[in-house]
Amino acid sequence: LAQDTRLLRVHAPEMAANVVPGQFFMVRDPSGNDPLIGRAFAVYDCGGPNEGWLDIVYLVKGKLTTRLAKKQIGDAIALWGPLGNGFTTTPVQQLVMVAGGIGQTPFLSLAREALGLKRFGNSARSSGYAKKVHFCYGARSKAYLTGVADFEAMGVGVSIATDDGSVGPPRLVTDALTEFLDRSPPASTRIVCCGPEPMMRAVAEGFRAGGKPGLMLSHTFSAVSAEARALTESHGIAYSGGGLDHVLTALVCILRAQRNDGSSWRPDMPASSMAETGRPTTEREVLDHLAAHGVGVIPARIVSSADEAAEVADAFDAPVVLKILSPDIPHKTEVGGVALGLKGADQVRAAHDAIRARVATARPDAKVAGIIVSPMRAGGVELFIGTMRDPQWGPAIAVGLGGIFVEALKDTSLDLLPISEAQALAMLGRLKGKALLDGFRGATPVDRAALARTIVAVGEAALALGPGLVSLEVNPLLAEGSRIEALDGLAVWEDAHADA
Missing domain, CATH: 3.40.50.80 (Nucleotide-binding domain of ferredoxin-NADP reductase (FNR) module)
Known part of the structure; x- marks a missing residue:
């Protein structure tokens, strides 16, 4: 087309039918391994749905483009895409x-x-x-x-x-x-x-x-x-x-x-929320911090022996959950640090000792503060509430279906902190799975107003921890009727995040 500039026409009907201006393709020469990694090329033009061709224009400069310039009609290339979002079509x-x-x-x-x-x-x-x-x-x-x-x-x-x-x-x-x-x-x-x-x-x-x-x-x-x-x-x-x-x-x-505060918005946290209130690191410390800001949390006791665990479980008079308590183990299930639905002293003692043994094997370096004993909850809707700090937009909060579904379904609603109860209600209304909150298939409807107040409280709890906080997560948050309880909590701090 011009000096050192060539056009490559590729027969790729499905790709040509779906590509839009501004998208690109990754291109690789399958006849060799140098370069091994594909290179990105923008689409120049493409044929209609019945023609099946697309054009890529490139400057002959490096190893891949030199090889492409030697291709003949009928040769094969590796091509994947289209990638990217393309240009907007706003009038x-x-x-x-x-x-x-x-x-x-x-x-x-x-x-x-x-x-x-x-x-x-x-x-x-x-x-x-x-x-x-x-x-x-x-x-x-x-x-x-x-x-x-x-x-x-x-x-x-x-x-x-x-x-x-x-x-x-x-x-x-x-x-x-x-x-x-x-x-x-x-x-x-x-x-x-x-x-x-x-x-x-x-x-x-x-x-x-x-x-x-x-x-x-x-x-x-x-x-x-x-x-x-x-x-x-x-x-x-x-x-x-x-x-x-x-x-x-x-x-x-x-x-x-x-509109909320009547002033120009800045991505920095308000000065009043910067006061250091300590750094909760373990699950129980995080839940205690949330409780201090009005978030309902599940009752629990920390024990140091199997006999003490059995005694606490008996006092709860219900099936219980045992979880390892360690600032070094944020994800307990990955090290076998959780046991569910335990009934009777024998099951509780055995589970306590088994958790200790598994954690000692998986994380011998971890500092263990004890075992958490709490009642087992059933029914209700599990939700996720998490805060994060974007480097430009500042503190934000996300709400979605909780447990494993927050990753599997990716049904979340996002807003900037601080938020009002009205904004929290609007976030719930944007969830695709919001029908689950209204008593789906005979379940008890969730008190949305109470849930909205909890969302606001989690946001306030995050702001109170200051700029060193990377994220504060409640997953799951169990909601049934007007009972809204945080079952687990995790705080991630900037220095720990950098070390990781």
Whole structure:
């Protein structure tokens, strides 16, 4: 297509039918092991549902692209995808695409879709969402410019910048962008860019110079790199990953928090909640801390011998649970540190000694503070409440179905701390499994107001522990009628988190 620039057309009908602009594929040459790991390539264009082809444009530079350049018709390559979320299709008056070097590859398909010339992906995805599309394209020289005629044939305006002045005066692509925006006021304008870090840095500086708040949005779910975060933070730009839905959710939470306290929201905890109240590390210490903030917790006793365990179990007059108590063992079941549904002194004594033996074998280095004895609970709905601290958005709280289901079903609702009872009720209303709270199949309905108060109390308990807290978890929280009890609790601290 241009100097050192090639197009690879691949027959992959299923992938071509599902890919959308902005997504990418991992590509590997199966005929060799160097490089062993696949490389990411953006989709350039693809055929219709009955054609089954997709195009990838690449610069011949490294080992993989050198091997790809030698491929012949009929050769096989390893390809997996499409990956990433793709560009948003929210309607806009003007779409401006900024590319440096080979960064122009995702923009041909985007321009086709934005102007309504082609549909990508499933039928639910819209097209024709931009009235005007402009392309600012920078390259080392005229020899490296790729696909300019394809853009112009669609009616896309093109501003070109070359380092050596082989097209127009020597300038950067950001100069071309500034010149275009000066001519075309940026009302209802979306700018998307793809290219090398210096270009991204210049765009970031333009955000700051423009005097308007900027947000860097990533359409992938991977964490932003330390370098990228440092770049955005140095220019006062917030970052959010995971696509447009995550960004809008975050912005809604910020607006809600502003309405709650009537002031500009900051991601830092309120100063009044920073006071050190000690660091609960064991399950019982965490539950005691929660109880001090109004959270109902299951009654329990800590014992140091099998006979004492049997005596406490007899006093509860019900089947009991035995659990190891150690600041070094946050996940007790993984070391055999839990025994359930124990009845009678003999079962309790045997379980006590067995737990001690299993823990001594699995974690001989662990400091054991005793064995927790508590009554066995049955029925009700198990829920999960957890708090966490996002490096940008600050303290947040999640609610979902508890026990093993929080991982299996991933049905959770998220909000920023602090929250009100009304917000907690709204979180419960967003759960897909909310019908379980209303007496599903004859079960006792959960008192949602009492549950909402518990959610608020867990959030307050987390805030009271200060900025060193990474997360505070209650899993499970048992809810039946108006009885809301925390059965287990876990606190993770910043220094321990770093050591891990």
